[in-house]
Amino acid sequence: MKRIKVSNNVIRRLPRYLRRLDELAAQGISRISSSELGQQLGLTPSQIRQDFSCFGEFGQQGYGYNVTALREEIARILGMDRGYSAVLIGVGNIGRALMDNFCFSAWGCKLLCAFDVDSGIIGKKLNGIPVRSMDELSAFLKSNTVDLAVLAVPNDSAKKVTAILTENGIEAIWNFTNVDIAAPESPLIVENLHFSDSLLSLTYYISDKKDEEAARNARLERQKSSAKN
Amino acid sequence: MKRIKVSNNVIRRLPRYLRRLDELAAQGISRISSSELGQQLGLTPSQIRQDFSCFGEFGQQGYGYNVTALREEIARILGMDRGYSAVLIGVGNIGRALMDNFCFSAWGCKLLCAFDVDSGIIGKKLNGIPVRSMDELSAFLKSNTVDLAVLAVPNDSAKKVTAILTENGIEAIWNFTNVDIAAPESPLIVENLHFSDSLLSLTYYISDKKDEEAARNARLERQKSSAKN
DNA sequence: TAGATTGTTAATCGATTAACAATC
């Protein structure tokens, strides 16, 4: 039973550990030390041991960690064995991409049903998942246990749909819209995948790099001209 | 000219500020104080003032910040006025979703061209963007200035394509694959949008909440039974 | 046993918050 408060930074690293361990297992590697794992991920061995120690003792002195055992521990910590059920709201491009290509079951989730307003797809099945009318959403949530909702509607209906979801007991939303749906005081769990925020941090780093290069070049230019005089 | 090193945490908050300021402007609000803005975003006024002060002095004592002026400053800091050019690699579901629905130009980027291996779409245009063969990628990168590549290929070709990109001078990648393409020492700028990592942190928080509730219930149960005896 | 490596405690570093003089 975990009772200490684990920081968000630690949580965000867990999926990376999981992926790396999966790759190691695929390579047939069965044990790894914190220093080797750190090297591969660009983290210090200390940090890795600290991270794991939030949840228990998974290693063995003088040996390191068993790759598959550690992988299973992390999967369990992340809740991958709990079989959460999900609904998808919005079967536009992103919603469709998730239905077609995102393997919910690989991450311990079951996508029960999708909802949309487009009568052209309501009633159909996409990749085995039925698409229903948004009008049925509320009733569906009342009569089924749904642990999380995937929000992939257009930005301008994000807040309205969020209200429907929370009114019907949804406690967690995976948010693909470009809108902040989390109210500061609310207990609603929101995980954002803001594409534009992500792109903007990328363009920031590109700009920063270009600025630095320009500054270095200017400095070299000045040196050259002062050497001439 | 910014010369101090700005932390990643600060950079990640900038797009949120931008979005909030856009909303304020849309509401016709022209000025805001750090405390009001903090309230709306769930941040302390101190943090907001510290964040901005990394880049300059954008406010006015006794008044606060001008919404549109601050918005423009942040847009500039993020590089939105630099007109970066991009290519998209992989026109599957996600690639297509980006081409159809993601407004690159709204964030200061121009999507020049997409590349795929599927002969069924090579030569076509999607939403005005031409799709070319992957075989032409290398030549295209050599004869055009491309600031960033959007990587939306299947996981198993991610590393191979990354190699082609970096060999042809690409310095920044917006990575939609579920693979870590950043080598620990490389100067390549990588911004990841790992869907599964995001979902797993969500399921972690759901699990954590459920565990806490279960623990609380167990505690109450124990109290009740001990009161009976 | 000796060597390796953990888990954990202590030290350091960095980020957030508080306080306040400056000033609009």
Add this chain to the structure above:
DNA sequence: TAGATTGTTAATCGATTAACAATC
């Protein structure tokens, strides 16, 4: 002018790193 609010310096808090005893 008085009130409000900034930008910045100092204090606090939390996260990362280092060190090391425990032990496989």
